[in-house]
Amino acid sequence: MSVADPIARLVKELARLPGIGEKTAQRLAFHILKAGAGYAGELAGAITGVVRDVRLCSSCQTLTDKDPCALCADPRRDARTICVVEGVPDLVAVERTHEYRGRYHVLHGALSPLDGVGPSELKIRELLLRLEQSPVDEVIVATNPDVEGEATALYLTKLLKPLGVKVTRIAQGVPMGGDLEYADQVTLARALSGRREL
Numbered sequence: 001m002s003v004a005d006p007i008a009r010l011v012k013e014l015a016r017l018p019g020i021g022e023k024t025a026q027r028l029a030f031h032i033l034k035a036g037a038g039y040a041g042e043l044a045g046a047i048t049g050v051v052r053d054v055r056l057c058s059s060c061q062t063l064t065d066k067d068p069c070a071l072c073a074d075p076r077r078d079a080r081t082i083c084v085v086e087g088v089p090d091l092v093a094v095e096r097t098h099e100y101r102g103r104y105h106v107l108h109g110a111l112s113p114l115d116g117v118g119p120s121e122l123k124i125r126e127l128l129l130r131l132e133q134s135p136v137d138e139v140i141v142a143t144n145p146d147v148e149g150e151a152t153a154l155y156l157t158k159l160l161k162p163l164g165v166k167v168t169r170i171a172q173g174v175p176m177g178g179d180l181e182y183a184d185q186v187t188l189a190r191a192l193s194g195r196r197e198l
């Protein structure tokens with residue numbers, strides 16, 4: 001080994017992160033070493049803290065360090081409308097539009113039988129439980145406009161409509177195959193306001 005073992009160990013761990021190659025990992029490791037013990041402590045603490053303190057909101061399933069999360073605890077938000085999204089970044093994207101004042105439900109994925117993702121891998125049971133506990137007027141399905149997102153929307157519609165819930169789907173405008181997370185604010189706001197009933 002050409003570098004000291006502790007450096008090699010750090011490089012190896014950093015290189016496991018998405019988008020970080022061997023070279024970048026090395027650059028980061030030397031940067032951390034140079035920055036000193038104070039920074040290393042902060043970084044290590046932040047990494048440990050995120051795993052220790054962040055959990056799922058027991059209601060909407062978003063990532064939070066408080067349960068219920070700030071969105072669920074906010075009495076100004078309309079509890080009778082639920083916007084269903086695939087992931088937390090999608091929730092953040094919808095929030096960025098400042099157009100939506102209801103609550104959310106995060107599925108943590110989309111149906112994808114080929115990848116072994118069935119309904120039980122998603123937070124669908126939790127959604128049904130929520131609807132049982134407090135009735136809602138509308139569920140807006142804001143899954144991504146790709147094959148998995150559409151399949152998930154269809155599945156949710158079949159599941160929720162018999163319960164007497166109005167199910168709507170965000171309008172086209174978010175490009176097909178696109179990702180909600182990367183849609184610009186105006187496009188996403190328009191897609192939300194132009195939603196149609198399923």
Ligand SMILES: [Zn+2]
Pocket residue numbers: 057058059060061062068069070071072073
């Ligand atoms: Zn919540």
